[in-house]
Amino acid sequence: MWRRLLARKSALAAAAVLGLLVLLALGAPLLAALEGQDPNAYHDTLVDSARGGVPFGGFGGISAEHWLGVEPGTGRDLFVRLLYGARISLTVALGATLVQVVVGVAVGLGAALGNRFTDSLLSHVTDVMVAMPLLVFAIALVAVVPADFPRPVLLVVAIGLLAWGGMARLVRAQTLSLKKLDFVSAARLTGGSSWRIARRELLPSLAAPVITYAAILLPTNIVLEASMSFLGVGVKPPTPSWGQMLSTATTWFRADPLYVLLPALMLFVTTLAFTVLGDGVRAALDPREASRLRVGRSRRTSRTSGAGGAQ
Numbered sequence: 001m002w003r004r005l006l007a008r009k010s011a012l013a014a015a016a017v018l019g020l021l022v023l024l025a026l027g028a029p030l031l032a033a034l035e036g037q038d039p040n041a042y043h044d045t046l047v048d049s050a051r052g053g054v055p056f057g058g059f060g061g062i063s064a065e066h067w068l069g070v071e072p073g074t075g076r077d078l079f080v081r082l083l084y085g086a087r088i089s090l091t092v093a094l095g096a097t098l099v100q101v102v103v104g105v106a107v108g109l110g111a112a113l114g115n116r117f118t119d120s121l122l123s124h125v126t127d128v129m130v131a132m133p134l135l136v137f138a139i140a141l142v143a144v145v146p147a148d149f150p151r152p153v154l155l156v157v158a159i160g161l162l163a164w165g166g167m168a169r170l171v172r173a174q175t176l177s178l179k180k181l182d183f184v185s186a187a188r189l190t191g192g193s194s195w196r197i198a199r200r201e202l203l204p205s206l207a208a209p210v211i212t213y214a215a216i217l218l219p220t221n222i223v224l225e226a227s228m229s230f231l232g233v234g235v236k237p238p239t240p241s242w243g244q245m246l247s248t249a250t251t252w253f254r255a256d257p258l259y260v261l262l263p264a265l266m267l268f269v270t271t272l273a274f275t276v277l278g279d280g281v282r283a284a285l286d287p288r289e290a291s292r293l294r295v296g297r298s299r300r301t302s303r304t305s306g307a308g309g310a311q
Contacts, residue, residue: 004284011280014273021270025090028083035067035077039084040238043075052255060258071245072252072259081240082266088241089270092155093221099160101214104167109202111168112175113194123172130165135227137162142233151235159224167213174209178202208285215278219271226267242267 005011024031032039046061047053053073055061060069060078068079111122138158145154178184178201187197228234229243237244242263249260 001284005280008280008283010276011284014276014280017269017273018277021086021273022090024083025086028080028087031083032077032080035079036065037077037080039076039080039240041076043070043077046070046075047073054252054255060256068262069256069258071248072256078259078262081245082242082262085240085242085245085263086266086270088152088235088239089222089225089243089267092152092159092225093218095152095156096159096163096221096224097214097217099156100164100167100217101210103161104164105171105203105206105210107164107168108171109175109198111172112179113198122168126165126168126172128165129162130169132162132165134159134162135224138224138228139231139233142228147236151239155225155228155234159221163217163221163224167210167217170209170213171206174206175202178205212278212282212285215274215281218278219274222267222271222274 046066047055047070055070055072055075057063057069060072061075062069066077066079068077068082070076071078071081107122107126111119111126114122141158141162142151142154184197184201187201192200225234225241226243226246229241230247232247234243235241245263246260246267249256249263253260
């Protein structure tokens with residue numbers, strides 16, 4: 001699997017981009033100290049109050065002290081806020097994906113290994129969760145929770161507990177297929193319990209599709225967090241978030257286009273990198289993909305050798 005993954009240059013490039021992004025997010029305090037800026041420090045002297053708070057200078061006030069300029073209206077450093085916003089986006093996306101994987105695998109295994117009543121009950125619950133308008137219910141859940149509850153944790157719980165239906169359907173379908181194979185039947189004949197069969201026989205075989213689907217869920221969760229912050233029900237100011245920055249930037253896209261472009265570009269690059277890496281993981285974990293690649297190479301080689309012989 002690693003050999004097939006390393007052979008895909010696009011997946012390696014996506015992994016490098018994500019690795020750099022994670023390092024920047026983890027090193028946000030160090031980079032903020034290196035630049036000498038605080039993410040929540042206001043700089044009123046750097047914005048033109050006569051023009052409604054537009055930053056002085058070109059390109060949003062870029063200077064040696066502010067590497068990507070400043071935020072319109074407040075003068076807060078944009079580079080540092082983007083780094084701290086990456087922390088929120090990545091933490092919420094990874095945490096929500098982990099919750100979705102745990103709940104989805106548990107429900108899917110329970111439905112496939114349980115009796116007919118259990119399977120029917122859990123399948124209907126899964127259908128309800130899949131049909132549920134996620135963003136509407138997540139906004140409603142966030143709105144009724146006390147304001148002092150940590151918003152990143154709340155976003156992880158809201159997204160994770162409302163969007164595990166797809167994972168549960170995948171695990172149930174894969175488990176029903178695996179139950180018919182000989183190695184599962186042999187484990188059952190030896191007297192193994194359902195829990196032991198699931199832990200020792202089924203879960204290792206489910207690792208590939210679960211990892212692949214989790215890689216697809218990550219960019220979706222990043223967009224969900226940004227959407228909720230954009231709508232004002234995500235993290236609360238002054239905590240920076242890419243979605244929150246985009247929400248504020250809607251009033252500044254004419255006066256300071258860079259303030260809109262930077263968080264949107266970070267969201268686009270992160271989502272694209274996760275999507276490309278997820279596709280690479282899917283191809284690397286699929287043995288049929290390797291067979292198709294070998295067949296394609298052998299055909300090209302035979303054509304090339306045939307053309308050389310004809311000449």
